[in-house]
Amino acid sequence: MECRNCKKKKLYQILDLGIQPLANEYLNIKDKKKKEQKFPLILVVCSKCWLVQTSHKIQKEKIFKKNYSYFSSYSKSWLEHCKSYSEEMLIFFKKKINILEIACNDGYLLQFFNNSNYVNKCLGVEPTDSTAKIAKKKKIKVIQKFFNYNLSKQIKKSYNCFDLIILNNVIAHTPEFHSILKGIENLLSINGVVTFEFPHVVEMIKKSEFDTIYHEHYSYFSLYTFQKILKNNKLKIFKVKKLKTHGGSLRVYATKNNSKYNIDISVNKLINYEKKLGVNKLKFYKNFHDKVHLIKNNFLFFLKNLKNKNQSISAYGAAAKGNTFINFLKLTPKDISYVVDLNPNKQNKLLPGSQIPIKNLSYYKKNITKFILIIPWNLKSEIFNQLKKVKELKKVKFFTAIPKINFLNEKE
DSSP, rough: OOTTTTOOOOOEEEEEEEEEEEETOOGGGGGGTTTEEEEEEEEETTTTOOEEEEOOOOHHHHHTTOOOOOOOGGOOHHHHHHHHHHHHHHHHHHHHHHEEEEOOTTTTTTTHTTTTTTEEEEEEEEEOOOHHHHHHHHHHHEESSOHHHHHHHHHHHHOEEEEEEEESSOOGGOOOOHHHHHHHHEEEEEEEEEEEEOOOHHHHHHOOOGGGOOOOOEEEHHHHHHHHHHHTTTTEEEEEEEEEGSEEEEEEEEEETTSSSOOHHHHHHHHOOOOOOOSSSHHHHHTHHHHHHHHHHHHHHHHHHHHHOOOOOEEEOOOOHHHHHHHHTTTOOOTSSSOOOOOTTTTTOTTTTOOOOOOOOTTHHHSOOSSSEEEEEGGGHHHHHHHHGGGGTTEEEEEEEESSEOOOOOOO
């Protein structure tokens, strides 16, 4: 294969997670015996631009289907994060603005802008029917298409330019990010701002967060590489923030090359830090494989000990990251009895690959296990605080598995 960014063919394999199903392809119980489609899940890095990326060439339409099952609004802490962001940006502009969100999902973010007196136009682009339908119920105007440069030209004819364009966990989810960036540059007003949020590859490597790797995450960015990609698309980064979301993310603030914004010290500070770590050298990525396999072996050993004591495990959170973890370890319902999730679109279905059943919260009350694995470890405090209020779960031992097995307690 060639690099998705610079087209160089000298790529180095970092990690092979085996043959896996699409992480959000949840199964109906009636389809249990049908053969699931599976694809190699291999992580590589380019030796020229140092973009970390998956090796597969699955079309985005195959992943982000009409009935896409991920809804952003089911996490309270994520909604609080988005509300805080909306308040920050309205203060930043200090005037009425036009806003576009690319991949607006179920309206989780635009709902905070939509009724503001400081917003003229509020538009979302979202290709999946399941999520766009919910956004529209929140009275958000949505264009149901995949965003690219050609669509940006159509949008510009109808809506002119935008002062704020938002991409939260989007740019890493497409193999065609150059077309998206070209479209953004086309739609930005002269002093408009585009913000990107994505998991920071430095945190993923340092903390062994391998379960954030799945087929719909095509790219894993450092600021070092992302700055070069934006520069090639006539955009400049003028500020960056480190976030705690998704195990360690970046919020990148960018604008047109000829805008009024000066480059903040945060940009060079983070790039220098990344270069010091060695994001532009192969050595930085070489130990990732060994650390991931250590996590796997330790968890399987822990599981074996529990089984020897006739103890059982259930899980909470039918998250995509959990499917990477579970399928890499080749776990089955014999290992994890069931998983509970608040999203009704996932309940009474099966996890892809492992075919572990997904239940609603009340299922815990009659089917208690002594141990509960919290799969979305990035939301562990929020989830733990929710579950400890269920009286039947008072004596349950909650734990996470990445980067190591960690039991939660009242102080977390």
